[in-house]
Amino acid sequence: MLLDVLLSGDIVGNLPFILSWLLAITVGLTLHEFAHAYAADRVGDPTPRANGRVSINPIDHYDPVGTTMILLFGIGWGKPVPVNPMNFRHPRRDSVIVAGAGIATNIVVAVLAGLPIRFGVAGEYVLPLALMVMLNLILAFFNLLPLGPLDGAGVVEGLLPPRQARRFAELTGQYGMLVLLAVILIRPLGRLLIWTPVSYLSYLITGYMLI
Numbered sequence: 001m002l003l004d005v006l007l008s009g010d011i012v013g014n015l016p017f018i019l020s021w022l023l024a025i026t027v028g029l030t031l032h033e034f035a036h037a038y039a040a041d042r043v044g045d046p047t048p049r050a051n052g053r054v055s056i057n058p059i060d061h062y063d064p065v066g067t068t069m070i071l072l073f074g075i076g077w078g079k080p081v082p083v084n085p086m087n088f089r090h091p092r093r094d095s096v097i098v099a100g101a102g103i104a105t106n107i108v109v110a111v112l113a114g115l116p117i118r119f120g121v122a123g124e125y126v127l128p129l130a131l132m133v134m135l136n137l138i139l140a141f142f143n144l145l146p147l148g149p150l151d152g153a154g155v156v157e158g159l160l161p162p163r164q165a166r167r168f169a170e171l172t173g174q175y176g177m178l179v180l181l182a183v184i185l186i187r188p189l190g191r192l193l194i195w196t197p198v199s200y201l202s203y204l205i206t207g208y209m210l211i
Helices: 002-008 015-042 066-073 091-118 123-144 151-159 162-185 187-206
Strands: none
Touching (some): 015 123, 066 123, 091 151, 123 187, 151 162
16 A cells, blocks of 8 residues: 555655545544443443543554555555453443444445445545545455454454353464455455455445455
8 A cells, every 4th residue: 555655666656645634544444443342341441541542633543564554555554442351240241342443434434435426526635535445345344354452352362152152262362463464465365355345335335346
């Protein structure tokens, strides 16, 4: 993504893309992490608020590794929101709610950003809106992967019976990061699991193939 643009040498000519990409990442990551923090706060856990994460300040959600990766490569994550499931009123149900809140928020943002394109009223804002759609769908599908430490693992763990959930948590905790790196580094695998569904869903939302 941005790395390819920077390596092209034509930074001035690609400035609209660079600024639009930065805007999309700022909005997508900030709202994703805010959604986690807000959901946890609502179901009884004061930890995110105590750590200043119930916030729409992008700096509060910046992760040096994950955010830099998504800036350069298009796949990454924001600063994880600290939560304590022991504070949840209904731990298993609320774990699913908190884990899924970020994914759901990114899908909603993608749909809202895509509507002006779909109805032909985006005008000169087609580029930033298209990148907003694409980035938020990337975040949604990336985090849907049932691999620790991604949100998908939390959703699956909360839906499984307790015994199977513990076993799943052990496996994804042990091997999740290795599989995650494979998804990031092996392009055919990343295309199958992330880029292809993002492409089709972006088409359904906007009426255009954005990838």
